[in-house]
Amino acid sequence: MPASLPDRVLILGIGNILWADEGFGPRCIEALAERHAFPSRVRLLDGGTQGLYLLPFLEEADALLVFDAVDYGLAPGALLTVRDDEVPAFMGAKKMSLHQTGFQDVLATAQLLGRCPARLTLIGCQPEELEDYGGSLRPAVAARIAPALQVALEELAAWGVTPLPGQSHVEGLADPSLRRDAYESGRPSEMEACRSGDDRFFPEGA
Numbered sequence: 001m002p003a004s005l006p007d008r009v010l011i012l013g014i015g016n017i018l019w020a021d022e023g024f025g026p027r028c029i030e031a032l033a034e035r036h037a038f039p040s041r042v043r044l045l046d047g048g049t050q051g052l053y054l055l056p057f058l059e060e061a062d063a064l065l066v067f068d069a070v071d072y073g074l075a076p077g078a079l080l081t082v083r084d085d086e087v088p089a090f091m092g093a094k095k096m097s098l099h100q101t102g103f104q105d106v107l108a109t110a111q112l113l114g115r116c117p118a119r120l121t122l123i124g125c126q127p128e129e130l131e132d133y134g135g136s137l138r139p140a141v142a143a144r145i146a147p148a149l150q151v152a153l154e155e156l157a158a159w160g161v162t163p164l165p166g167q168s169h170v171e172g173l174a175d176p177s178l179r180r181d182a183y184e185s186g187r188p189s190e191m192e193a194c195r196s197g198d199d200r201f202f203p204e205g206a
Helices: 020-035 051-059 086-093 098-112 145-158 180-186
Strands: 009-014 042-048 063-069 079-083 119-125
Touching (some): 009 051, 051 098, 079 086, 079 145, 086 119
Parallel strands (some): 009 042, 009 063, 063 119
16 A cells, blocks of 8 residues: 555546436446535546546546445445455456446456555445436445445545535536435336336336
8 A cells, every 4th residue: 555645636427327226336426526525636527427538537547435335245325345456356346337447447447457446445335226217325325324434535535535515516417307315306217117026017027
């Protein structure tokens, strides 16, 4: 582990907010930015599912903290933090979606180029439901946002980063209509919009 504190820190949320618990990472970034004002050396990014497009952001960072939904094989909502050399292995051990394949490729490419952040931390949450297009975070996962932010703040403090009360800019943040509150209140019900298979059209046994 490097002895010096990182000069440039990237806080990244990855995942797809349209697939239920897949949205854990972006929702963590959204909540973090709403509550804390970070110094200019810290960059907050909603990485969505951009894959290799994220490489330039990693190349500019000395330390990287990632929020993501990760299938650890644990109970829904379980949080697990892994660091440094363990991060790429966990990102690719049990892929849930193409974004994880893509981000593992980002890390591998950055390492190959010798431009990977010296410090890596992954704060992962075990999802409960992914096969719900347009669905929201399940309660067990949504309840873990605040604990995940606390873990992140403790990690950042060890990197010499102490935010102030306030708000921060997030690059790539979803349109206001897709922010969590608006998304939750404006989403149609399952009877109005097919999300995980609609019995009206796909009856059991058909």
